[in-house]
């Protein structure tokens with residue numbers, strides 16, 4: 001017997017508009033001042049009328065295009081009716097049978113494993129639709145039975161719901177899909193995807209296909225785990241469901257269709273999912289077209305305008321960086337995966353120093369490490385691309401060694417105070433002060449080599465006896481005597497000298 005895990009994800013993404021989707025209230029995240037960003041429309045007062053925010057619709061279409069979805073020429077708004085304190089109208093404006101987009105996909109890069117390179121995974125997108133967010137209920141968890149409270153600042157914020165096909169096959173693949181989706185949406189600038197602030201939320205539909213030894217395939221009942229608020233929790237909740245559903249099947253023999261679809265929550269502290277209410281069917285929501293909103297006719301000119309404004313997608317950028325700068329797929333993924341600004345930073349450094357590989361090594365190791373230690377984003381990092389490009393250009397043109405460049409890099413950063421911007425002029429100063437300029441005066445190097453060779457007859461004898469590695473210490477001594485010499489040059493000159501003796 002073996003099992004296959006079947007996962008489909010529903011992702012809610014808050015769009016980065018200035019104002020809400022059907023009124024003019026601001027969408028700023030403002031948890032300390034509840035209910036100040038509201039008006040008659042988003043409070044659901046009688047007689048108020050919603051008006052579609054064009055910017056929200058534009059960002060939603062942008063999102064769907066990046067997901068390779070077909071955009072409908074005609075789309076409409078429906079009321080999804082349910083009562084909840086954070087939903088003052090008693091219904092949510094959403095899209096039911098005519099979403100603005102459907103039938104797309106997201107591609108996941110092949111994984112490099114010990115068995116070799118995997119294949120590109122294409123995860124289908126059933127649909128992406130636009131809707132309004134509800135408010136937020138806060139409950140007193142202290143056990144002192146204080147009142148629950150409602151904050152409607154968030155009510156009416158535009159959300160795109162992205163529903164995937166059940167194409168994901170493992171908890172880690174679900175995580176990779178979410179990471180790729182987040183990267184794509186942040187590159188597009190349609191959402192900040194900040195999970196702490198609830199800008200990206202995820203529900204996971206999970207079940208197992210149990211393949212028995214006698215060749216039968218038994219699907220277990222589908223469970224929806226709601227409101228997963230971190231990628232790690234998505235992975236953990238699915239891992240837990242894999243074990244739980246197999247146990248449950250062994251105990252009860254229940255398969256899909258035997259019981260109603262179940263909604264579960266995830267308790268991150270205990271690492272378990274738990275049963276919630278029974279899942280509503282679409283008919284429970286009594287959807288009907290919103291009579292206050294006109295349907296949207298999407299023109300080809302409107303679509304063309306958006307299409308021409310789209311940026312290069314992360315997947316395309318990875319391919320282009322790998323080809324243009326001779327990078328490995330892995331390095332290109334690390335650079336692109338850090339976000340748009342980081343990728344732009346890398347490209348500027350690579351162009352300035354003329355060595356894409358060298359730039360990649362520095363940016364993915366030295367710069368990333370320093371950024372993490374300082375808890376800074378690339379935009380806050382004091383060493384701008386122009387300065388790092390200048391520094392690395394001196395390696396390419398053999399003015400300094402890589403080792404010296406590291407010393408300059410560290411010195412530059414140690415001299416910075418908060419928010420101070422560093423200049424290339426400081427590089428010259430540090431190189432001069434520390435005597436790091438590569439010595440091309442071969443006379444000085446040859447003199448140092450002659451001294452060192454004369455003082456180390458044992459090493460010279462070992463080298464002559466065939467121990468190539470023996471001259472390492474001699475290289476070190478010469479480098480000490482002549483600061484800024486190129487170690488590769490010194491090594492060759494020492495070997496020449498000894499061989500000629």
Ligand SMILES: [Zn+2]
Pocket residue numbers: 020023024025037038039040041042043156
């Ligand atoms: Zn409002």
